Amino acid sequence: MTRSRGTEIRALARDLTAATGTEVTATWDKNTWRMEWSNGPTTPAMRAAAGPAGQDGALQWDRVIQxxxxxxxxxxxxxxxxxxxxxxxxxxxxxxxxxxxxxxxxxxxxxxxxxxxxxxxxxxxxxxxxxxxxRGLAPLVEPDLAPARPGDAAWAACVLTARYATGADADAWRMHLRTLPAAAAVAAAGTGQHTADSNGVGDGVGDGTAVLAALTLAPAARAELEARLAELDAIEAALIQAAREAGADWRTIGQALRITTKQGAQQRAMRLSRRSKMGDQVT
Known part of the structure; x- marks a missing residue:
């Protein structure tokens, strides 16, 4: 009887190994059959893969995390x-x-x-x-920052953030590898203010590498700024419309916008409206 049970359990272990891609072994320990495996599927998933045998209360399921x-x-x-x-x-x-x-x-x-x-x-x-x-994640990624990979935006963002991020941005980089927005990273490179963090992460990034990284990230930075300008255009157009609905005349609106004539204010409103509609169509 025991031999028949053992044959069935060992066959089940082989079937689970084939089905899950994880080596499963069947062992007899202290009058109990155990299914044992490392990593792989969770225990509920392994038992589900076993079908009806997964509900066998006399069978133990032992997963080891490596x-x-x-x-x-x-x-x-x-x-x-x-x-x-x-x-x-x-x-x-x-x-x-x-x-x-x-x-x-x-x-x-x-x-x-x-x-x-x-x-x-x-x-x-x-x-x-x-x-x-x-230490955070930053020391672990340091080997990936060299050699230079011009054209690789992800590499460029890491290089510039490691070199120029300060304060909370530096902490976010060190702990979680959170990179600066492209525009901020390129602007920081333009000022040339090197600020390695307290662990020295970023010290190994040379000036030539930083320049190549900034050039690589420049198109993304431009796209970010253009998107922000489009948002500002839409906001300004909405504010002008709100001012008109509140009773402000064009001369008053022009004064607020530092435009000398009411015609200039009207023309600006028309341009903003057109650009906003064009942005909506592109989006």
Missing amino acids: SDAAAVQAVRAALAGRRATPTGIDIACEDTDHPERPADEREARLAARLLDAAGGPGAGTAALAGLLTT
Whole structure:
């Protein structure tokens, strides 16, 4: 009877391995059969994949979270702007199918570097969270800032933010890799005011690299400014209309806009209205 049960359980483990892409092993321990696997699907997902056998109360399901999965989830939390805590990392791993799988190459690189910095495979969530709390993500991305990659807007935004961000912007970069808006980054590069953060992140970015980064980001900066100007045009047109509805004459509106004639104020209102309508059509 036991041999038949064992044969069925081992066959189930092989089927689950094939179905989920995660190695599942069946072990007999203290009069109990256990299904064991690392990372991979969550326990509810694995039991669902097992079909009716997943509801077998005599069968134990044991999922082990490895440090590589914890590193991925820690980096993911930090990139999302959240504080990576041991408890938060554990919960994310438990609730995520295949928590070891990074979302992209960048997340994979950062997670690998974080794990190395925390002591390598076997590092606990406390060590991973501690590094992110004290140092943030910025030191982990520093190797990606060189060599220069002109034309790569994401690289350019990182270079300029690492070099020029100050105050809360510098903290957001250090902890979460949140970059400056393109226009702000290019403007900062134009002033040439280098402000490396307290950990020295940004010191390694040379002047020539910063110039190439600013040129790379210039089209995005221009697009941001043009979008803001279009918004201001629409706002000004609405304010002029509101002033007219409130009883203001064109001469008074012109004075408010520092336009010397009422005809000039009317012409400005017409231009703003046309530009606003053109922007709506483009959008």
